[in-house]
Amino acid sequence: AYALEKKSEHPLAKAVLLKGEEMGLSAADVTDFAALPGNGLSAKLNGNTIYGGNMKFIGTHVAVPEDMKKKSEALAESGKTPLFFAENEKLVGIIAVADMIKEDSPQAIRELQNMGIHVVMLTGDNERTAKAIGQQAGVDEVIAGVLPEGKEQVIRKLKEKGKVAMVGDGINDAPVLTRADIGIAMGSMGSDAAIEAADVVLMDDDIRKIASIVRISRKTLGIVKQNIVFALAVKAIVLVLGAFGVANMWEAVFADVGVSVIAILNSMRALKTE
Numbered sequence: 001a002y003a004l005e006k007k008s009e010h011p012l013a014k015a016v017l018l019k020g021e022e023m024g025l026s027a028a029d030v031t032d033f034a035a036l037p038g039n040g041l042s043a044k045l046n047g048n049t050i051y052g053g054n055m056k057f058i059g060t061h062v063a064v065p066e067d068m069k070k071k072s073e074a075l076a077e078s079g080k081t082p083l084f085f086a087e088n089e090k091l092v093g094i095i096a097v098a099d100m101i102k103e104d105s106p107q108a109i110r111e112l113q114n115m116g117i118h119v120v121m122l123t124g125d126n127e128r129t130a131k132a133i134g135q136q137a138g139v140d141e142v143i144a145g146v147l148p149e150g151k152e153q154v155i156r157k158l159k160e161k162g163k164v165a166m167v168g169d170g171i172n173d174a175p176v177l178t179r180a181d182i183g184i185a186m187g188s189m190g191s192d193a194a195i196e197a198a199d200v201v202l203m204d205d206d207i208r209k210i211a212s213i214v215r216i217s218r219k220t221l222g223i224v225k226q227n228i229v230f231a232l233a234v235k236a237i238v239l240v241l242g243a244f245g246v247a248n249m250w251e252a253v254f255a256d257v258g259v260s261v262i263a264i265l266n267s268m269r270a271l272k273t274e
Contacts, residue, residue: 003027
């Protein structure tokens with residue numbers, strides 16, 4: 001597992017590598033490495049073919065005993081992702097990786113929900129694991145078992161219900177960030193592809209900043225609408241007064257300048273960040 005995951009860019013691979021380094025493991029470099037996004041990995045090691053990935057992927061190469069299937073289901077229901085590993089035609093074992101929820105995640109999700117935003121967890125993990133994690137985080141909806149190429153289709157369907165903002169940080173998230181109405185990338189831990197594709201890039205990994213972005217955006221839009229309405233109202237009044245001979249040209253000029261000054265002062269309220 002350590003030798004295979006050294007070649008992988010998946011976040012779960014980092015957990016396996018960290019554990020391997022903690023145990024002082026070492027392994028030769030693999031050859032013929034291949035990655036099937038959303039499924040698993042394969043490679044050659046010391047003349048043997050090794051595999052790693054989800055149960056569906058491993059099941060296409062080796063037989064998975066019923067007791068191991070039940071064990072993986074139990075792990076998934078506890079919020080852990082079971083990674084299967086096999087060598088040639090034999091199942092070697094399972095490594096369970098727990099995707100730990102940050103302490104501030106439930107708070108960030110509650111803030112978004114209080115703002116009337118429907119929060120969806122979109123993941124390639126199996127449904128049992130995803131629901132366990134989603135319940136801990138407090139999301140409104142969990143869409144699990146979606147391959148990278150299928151996430152874009154999910155975003156298309158969600159857009160039929162309203163505006164969609166997508167938050168991601170991986171290479172596979174780049175096309176989905178582009179498809180969403182607003183793409184938000186986590187700058188401190190996001191891939192270059194995700195950062196390039198996103199409309200908004202957070203400078204750290206604090207997801208509570210997402211709620212701040214929404215508040216700032218709504219406040220800015222509100223100020224823009226106020227300025228437009230105020231400007232049109234003043235111009236309409238001056239136009240009517242001018243038609244009745246009450247206002248002259250200079251009064252109209254001063255009114256126009258006054259509108260600009262007030263609009264600028266009103267817009268400065270948007271500079272106050274969250």
